Amino acid sequence: GAVVSQHPSWVICKSGTSVKIECRSLDFQATTMFWYRQFPKQSLMLMATSNEGSKATYEQGVEKDKFLINHASLTLSTLTVTSAHPEDSSFYICSATGAGPETQYFGPGTRLLVL
Amino acid sequence: EDQVTQSPEALRLQEGESSSLNCSYTVSGLRGLFWYRQDPGKGPEFLFTLYSAGEEKEKERLKATLTKKESFLHITAPKPEDSATYLCAVQAMDSSYKLIFGSGTRLLVRP
Numbered sequence: 001g002a003v004v005s006q007h008p009s010w011v012i013c014k015s016g017t018s019v020k021i022e023c024r025s026l027d028f029q030a031t032t033m034f035w036y037r038q039f040p041k042q043s044l045m046l047m048a049t050s051n052e053g054s055k056a057t058y059e060q061g062v063e064k065d066k067f068l069i070n071h072a073s074l075t076l077s078t079l080t081v082t083s084a085h086p087e088d089s090s091f092y093i094c095s096a097t098g099a100g101p102e103t104q105y106f107g108p109g110t111r112l113l114v115l
Numbered sequence: 116e117d118q119v120t121q122s123p124e125a126l127r128l129q130e131g132e133s134s135s136l137n138c139s140y141t142v143s144g145l146r147g148l149f150w151y152r153q154d155p156g157k158g159p160e161f162l163f164t165l166y167s168a169g170e171e172k173e174k175e176r177l178k179a180t181l182t183k184k185e186s187f188l189h190i191t192a193p194k195p196e197d198s199a200t201y202l203c204a205v206q207a208m209d210s211s212y213k214l215i216f217g218s219g220t221r222l223l224v225r226p
Contacts, residue, residue, distance in 0.1 A: 004158075034213070042218070043202065043218045044202070044214075044216045046213055049211065057211075097212060102147050105161060106158035106161075108157055109157060
């Protein structure tokens, strides 16, 4: 139980293009989803929190116009990196909480490389 | 400010050599303390949630304990497959349910 998937697992794109990453809860309804980024040998940094049907809440320093988050259903949230640049290259990980709101279950991550 | 500090940064053990990982925290009202395991290139895997001082939880060779200021993850007779980064995170008693992560302990168990 509590399985979260992400797609794609790997993406390489050219600078200036937009990239969409999907996060799905496969066996539970996710009331809240979180998006993190992780640089090599560093810990997870929270980017934003999204609740189904409402606007995402972004952490301080995260550009909401650059990182667009949509949580259209109880099983799907998407992160779109708009006009990606090489400094956006990172490991993006989503998590989801269900009936027990405290515990976050994480997806396998998406590695983004912007050339 | 809520903060989590993990030590050591890295730990090398021989197979069968038991040890403990430390997680010190400051938080304005603790809702829960979480332990995750992360393998390279993968997302964190949930291990334990601890809610109050004195609480202990076990899973196979792992045992997590909690006091008012820190948590320990004890690894008994580790095996090479226990090699991973172990992350500690706290959740404050507010409405956000955000996790604040420590920097992790990289554990290497040699056969």
